[in-house]
Amino acid sequence: MPLKFSVTNRDPSSAARCGVLDTPHGTLKTPAFMPVGTYGVVKGLRSEDLEELGAQIVLSNAYHLAERPGAAEIQALGGLHQFMGWDGPILTDSGGYQVFSLSDRCQVDDDGVTFQSTLDGSRFRLTPESVVEIQSQLGSDIAMVLDQCVPGSATRSIAEAAVRRTQDWAERSRTIATCLPGGLFGIVQGGVYSDLRVAHAEQLIGLDFDGYAVGGLAVGEKKNVTWALLGETAAILPEDKPRYVMGMGTPNDIIEGVARGVDLFDCVIPTRHARNGMAFTSEGRISIKNQKYAADEGPLDPACNCPTCRRYSRAYLRLLMIRGEMSAGIMLTWHNLFHYLDTMRSIRHAIASAGFVEFRRNIAAGRAKLAD
Amino acid sequence: MPLKFSVTNRDPSSAARCGVLDTPHGTLKTPAFMPVGTYGVVKGLRSEDLEELGAQIVLSNAYHLAERPGAAEIQALGGLHQFMGWDGPILTDSGGYQVFSLSDRCQVDDDGVTFQSTLDGSRFRLTPESVVEIQSQLGSDIAMVLDQCVPGSATRSIAEAAVRRTQDWAERSRTIATCLPGGLFGIVQGGVYSDLRVAHAEQLIGLDFDGYAVGGLAVGEKKNVTWALLGETAAILPEDKPRYVMGMGTPNDIIEGVARGVDLFDCVIPTRHARNGMAFTSEGRISIKNQKYAADEGPLDPACNCPTCRRYSRAYLRLLMIRGEMSAGIMLTWHNLFHYLDTMRSIRHAIASAGFVEFRRNIAAGRAKLAD
Secondary structure (H helix, E strand, C coil): CCCEEEEEEECCCCCCEEEEEEECCEEEEECEEECECCCCCCCCCCHHHHHHHCCCCEEEEHHHHHHCCCHHHHHHCCCHHHHHCCCCCEEEECCHHHHHHCHHHEEEECCEEEEECCCCCCEEEECHHHHHHHHHHHCCCEEECCCCCCCCCCCHHHHHHHHHHHHHHHHHHHHCHHHCCCEEEEEECCCCCHHHHHHHHHHHHCCCCCEEEECCCCCCCCHHHHHHHHHHHHHHCCCCCCEEECCCCCHHHHHHHHHCCCCEEECCHHHHHHHCCEEEECCEEEECCCHHHCCCCCCCCCCCCCHHHHHCCHHHHHHHHHCCCHHHHHHHHHHHHHHHHHHHHHHHHHHHCCCHHHHHHHHHHHHHCCCC | CCCEEEEEEECCCCCCEEEEEEECCEEEEECEEECECCCCCCCCCCHHHHHHHCCCCEEEEHHHHHHCCCHHHHHHCCCHHHHHCCCCCEEEECCHHHHHHCHHHEEEECCEEEEECCCCCCEEEECHHHHHHHHHHHCCCEEECCCCCCCCCCCHHHHHHHHHHHHHHHHHHHHCHHHCCCEEEEEECCCCCHHHHHHHHHHHHCCCCCEEEECCCCCCCCHHHHHHHHHHHHHHCCCCCCEEECCCCCHHHHHHHHHCCCCEEECCHHHHHHHCCEEEECCEEEECCCHHHCCCCCCCCCCCCCHHHHHCCHHHHHHHHHCCCHHHHHHHHHHHHHHHHHHHHHHHHHHHCCCHHHHHHHHHHHHHCCCC
16 A cells, blocks of 8 residues: 555544545645645745745646656656655646646547647647556656546536546546556546535545545635535545545635545645735735835734745835746745645644634634635 | 955965955955845845855845835835845945946936936936935945946047046045945946056045946957956056956856956856856856757756755756746756855865966866857
């Protein structure tokens, strides 16, 4: 078993739990947030920066790395860990999300997906088997099956067809998973139809994956629908396997996901928003470009202990951001990731000390006012 | 005396020397290279990164900071050191170079310079007095007088007029220098006319500045002209004051400047070229985007001990650079600045150990082949 997961603490009043996940490249404490390094790098940072920030695991993307430079090329260079200079755990997404996000550039059939490369227009084929093979070449600690993600607006029949296909692909993937150096996660689909999701989760459980992801959420459906679907789906996933909700979300979303029993999260929001001048703080979001910060001597977040908040004023960060200085995006990326990772530490501490209910309530009360 | 300079070692066969320069924000060993943070930030880095790189002093620009956010605004925020989060020495250029580089947007008269702002087109006036006042508000450790820099192609009469004006401005600046928290350097002009430069240097020396810069070099004239002018000018500058050649240059240029008795250097080349994918190495320059590095497992420079070379392959850096990932520019900026600062350490060591002649010869021989 390349992955070993054990639950260490449970919140008595919700499905929230703390756990420990052992991977071939080390152990992480859950709930955990995975900074997104789609192309083998977290934008604006270096791997040593991720270490200093205390990131436990990084997410990358098999589709994008296979497109360029190629999985075999990375394997020849010692694998993705060596390539990125990151010796900790790596989870790689499969390309299933790109079936949704690049839907105008791909065609799905029962055997796989054909993409038209955004780089040079060439055709680029992924199958369930090739995606496992790619992730084996990359050396991922956690590989994801190829799935078909549909938009939140998908009709029941479209969602059903995508589930059938995703399940068929999951079976094909499971068969060859032994080639992987790490674990393989199945992905629950089913659109906004909770009975489809529950049925799909049960089918996937039958294949005994190393963990289970809930995919196809936060793709256009309403927030209350997201929470209902996530709660119902997560509830039937095995207690003794890690659960991952893909592409989510804000700090508040993460707390709500944790409350529903989710262990792993990823999202581009902290890094992407940072480059646009948006900082997450203990008092809500702020847009540092705002004129009102022009003479503000205070840090982004008075309650934050990140390198950016320890050293730089809002006035300075604002000046750099409106000048388009890349250092501004870097400094805010440090802050936002620190804020996310610190939020995860707080969540783990709250669960372990039986204070999650209160933590969640306080955060919800504080954040609701601030339009997080 | 806010600045104190003492020569600690001399090369017997050239004008090269080692020294120690005390400033209100600490001491630096010369010859020294000043990373350029024109707008109060070195592009792609944070001040903690500069500390980790071992930068001794940073250069910024009074013109650009006065234009935005304003010198009074920075003073109100605690001064430039506080604003940048940099507690080491800062030298600020005056805006004289912008008389050259923004010549289509400015008008020079005997009293000062009127710029049309590149930000909003508004008029923006600098005089010798206002430039000293601005640098006083910023809290510069080393302030530069306002000068008039002319292109390498300037006729003798244009160069003469610029010298007259620069000398007049230098006198006006010197009169009010006591308002500065640090030292004030005069700037030698004179175009490509060495008798003008020598005469101007003598005039400036009469004003007893805390140090002397040679300006208006590497602005279009031929390299052998640059070296001849620099050698003749530096030779008559006082032995007991620091000498600074402005905006120079490649590592080879710096070695040649050191050989002519220069103590301080600055240049955007290492940082700007880094963002374009060009790395300085012990074996010459390389353009990391080159296809030949696509599968290259080696570091940028096998002889380099910088964080980038310790961790990342050429193949990885190439991929990030051709993808336009900002982390690539960051990683190369670290490398190039490390290379420059390491070159300065080597130069100081060579001078102190009576090995500068050999060092210079070896570098020249090695680099000549490699089109540095």
